[in-house]
Amino acid sequence: MRMTNQREVILRELRKSRQHLTADELYERVKKDMPRISLATVYRNLEILSEAGLIQKLEISGRQKRFDWDTTVHDHIYCVQCHRVDNLELEHKSISGDTLKQISSYEITGYRLEFAGICPECKKKNSKKKEN
Amino acid sequence: MRMTNQREVILRELRKSRQHLTADELYERVKKDMPRISLATVYRNLEILSEAGLIQKLEISGRQKRFDWDTTVHDHIYCVQCHRVDNLELEHKSISGDTLKQISSYEITGYRLEFAGICPECKKKNSKKKEN
């Protein structure tokens, strides 16, 4: 994998953001440093960077994929109102090897635990609306 | 909600299938009974039926949404090769109310545990390929 200029900028911006951005959110940010970059390049590189293990592709509920700068194993929670995504640190006590074997006739390759909820910001917004 | 002919057929076919069909898989089946039905109607009704709690909308990894005739709480496992989806019956010991409260500043509305793997059929196919 060649480390091109656009690849570096994309990776830097995602890491800098500390958020779970969609391809086009990241595109908007990257464009500020590199106005001629194309959305297709952002998509292509996010794919390549996640294959290389430098970032993590997330397929959370909702339409758009999001990308996580943090490549360690962890879960996510997303806001059903604004669709932002945050990291979670949870122990998975009950999901042990034994449990997995009992589950089904599938050969299990992985699993995902994903929480949904209302983020603090949206909670605030909602209570303000109620006041009016 | 009016119980139209198309709504009945859609619901019946989904229940009959015992599978987790996508909108257009279901469309293909429903067309046999009702050749003039449109894909848009299938989409609209699947949405309405899931809002009414008669079926369950699934947002599993991958592109298309799938619909589950079974509205009880349960988890899913999907095949990373053929994308079929099956039900799972698991106890969620570690995901108790207490755990949820500790998780984050979100107000949690739900969670989803989703397994990925290779289904028995694809395992068979794979071992046949290896033989050649």
Add this chain to the structure above:
DNA sequence: CTCCGTGCAAACGATTTGCACTATG
């Protein structure tokens, strides 16, 4: 110099929508 990577525009697949018509309650 050799290709991998890029920008652009066009194609794509899944889903949604505007509209005039139809049929349920």
Add this chain to the structure above:
DNA sequence: CATAGTGCAAATCGTTTGCACGGAG
């Protein structure tokens, strides 16, 4: 007989791809 639901086609949204050109190794 009012209005929720339908069929059709076009629109939309996120993402991918073909192609000719450009730059990293």
